[in-house]
Amino acid sequence: MPTLIDNTAPKPDTRSAVSAAERAKGKGDAKGGLYKPRQPIYPKLVHGKWRMVKWALLIATLSVYYITPWIRWGRPEGFPQQAALVDFTGRRFYFFDIQLWPQEVYVFTGVLIAAALALFLTTALFGRLWCGYACPQTVWTDLYIVVERLFEGDRNARMRLDAAPLSFDKIWRKTGKHLTWLGIAFGTGGAWIFYFHDAPTLIRTFWIGQAPATAYVSCALLTATTYIFAGWMREQVCTYMCPWPRIQGAMLDQHSLQVTYLRERGEPRGAHKKGQSWEGRGDCIDCRQCVVVCPMGIDIRDGSQLECINCGLCVDACDDILGKLGRPTGLIAYDTDAAVAARSCGQKAVYKPVRSRTVYYAVALALVGGLTLWSLITRPKADLHVIRDRNPTFVRMHDGAVRDGYTLKITNRTFAERRFDVTFDGVSGARLSQPGQTAQRVTLIVPADQVVSARVFVTAPADADLAGSVPARFIAKSGDIITESKTVFLSGAANPQ
């Protein structure tokens, strides 16, 4: 079995992403020092197919995030008209046609477990694709780098600007960048709070100081984290703070696709003059383009590393260079360790997406996802819960009749008020009544989207031939909605007196 990291290969230069000068600066600290200053990374803009995918996902994910709270959804009068809303005060969660009660939080649990399994499956198949393409940290950092590039130019210009002494030009560029960053951060924090309150109302009350304090606090918090994480900390969040890169090793194996530098093809590397023969040398011309574009500041030619988020930008950079040189592309590519090992032994590399690990993940995902979906679809429109009196469990009437008390809770999940006719089934001749009411039948009116609880009595006549405990049930019926709940009728003794 091939090892994941080939320690026998020469390691020419580590941390080559950092320029000599930067390294010199950081060295004093790194050697013996307990704390290391951040080594700045200046990722260069790259073009290529993976970059295109990243642009597309950047636009898609951010659009979903910013636009969703503004989608309106037709619900009856008196209900929120917002498609996606976490209504804490009303204790409901609305998502288009789905409306969840707090006790249905298991749906979220199901969705979260399914999401985790999907992440496991993706990682087992394609490595840290989530990190490289869809993680909010990656997406917002990407957006922030776009802004940075707008104000300060691409890599070289940025490095020059940072090294330059303070000047008017430097000040306005830096200020403009940070203000724009803060603006985006504020927009991000602002969009977040719209998920928890009617957006058009909140946007008005927010500016005139009438919004709830939690809105301001959440907005400030999200603004701060967005600005700090995407602006200042960037790859440090992934490397030092996020637990995910440390766990992912458990999901990866030698068949997972990871961005890989094909050492056999690339080495020995070295400068190449036009017209020179490619005989006896590798394809890598040591142009370091793969290094300078890497947002994590690593050199993928050192082998797969904890920091690599599998974003494919180095693939694009190298392919671009190889294309210009007229060499076949793919010196850095999504590849598996197994394929690399196979090729090095002269065997044919096969990609194996179906493995026991991926099958487990896929089956578990299908199960959890299916179960969640099924429970969501088959969710009853109404629920009846019966809580029987425990003290006393039963009461003997003056004529020897036995009466049990119950509390009924009817949940009406529809958007219309409903009348539920309640019947009791189990003891023949038993009479249903409600305290304080003279009516012989029990009808409960439950307002739209509410729970109503009511006390009812069931009285069994003295001559009823009862065992101490008789299985029974309540049935609540409103039109085509029927819900029932099992309970027992207690009378203390098989034969009273």
Place this chain on the structure above:
Amino acid sequence: MADRKIDDATGVETTGHEWDGIRELDNPLPRWWLWIWYACIAFSIGYWVLMPAWPGLNGYTKGLLNKSDRAEVGQELKALEAHRGEGAAMLRTASLEQIEKDPKLQAYAQQVGQSVFGDNCATCHGIGGTGSKGYANLRDDVWLWGGKLEDIQYTITHGIRSGAEGARVSQMPAYGRDEMLQPKQIDDLTEYVVNLSRRPADAGAVARAAPLFEAQCSACHGPQGQGNQQLGAPNLTDADWLFGSDRASIRGQIYAGNGGVMPAWSGRLSPETIKALSVYIHSNAGGQ
């Protein structure tokens, strides 16, 4: 034992520890960790100054913000009272019937009633209100003094043999102790009462006791023994017995004429609380 080496793959020094062939790299912490630590220290200093923090010999440092959990609890209690004021006002203005017919108000009265019952009434009548020997069962449909809302409210307000004005008083004579009847007559009466509740009894004794019952008991309990709620005289024909249904209990009751005492709650509970309590008891008993 520090066997620090430079790691081949990364060029980083190792800590010198080894676990099963794995050596830990001695990477320095990022500097922002240090900053966060400094920020925490700064925060804690601010916290000492602003919040109650240091214990002293006589008290603790109060902090510039003057925060006090005790004062906050006081405020919350006040707010709670104000909040309850609303419900109390509704209970004050609504009539008992209105309270019981309005589902919302009824539910509110139930809540209030239940907690008040637990605090004040459960000692005698039991948490579930089922009573015990000598203490009335408030869950069934038997009422010595009437089971209408107003009757219940009146009983709670004035009590029974409480000495308060308007208190309900029923007087069962102690026929044996006061030597008003002979022991034999009391035995016969016991059989008569057992017979009233349709249980097998000594026919001879029943016949002997008939004129006695007519003369001594029917004034309060009625000629058929059906009781009288006006006088608080129990129905002797039903299945409910406040002081026990067996012969010994019945005989003891004729002999000693026991009667319980229930305190008057007016003055101790507010009128609206008594209303809520009445509704709670009434509805729990199925209403009358």
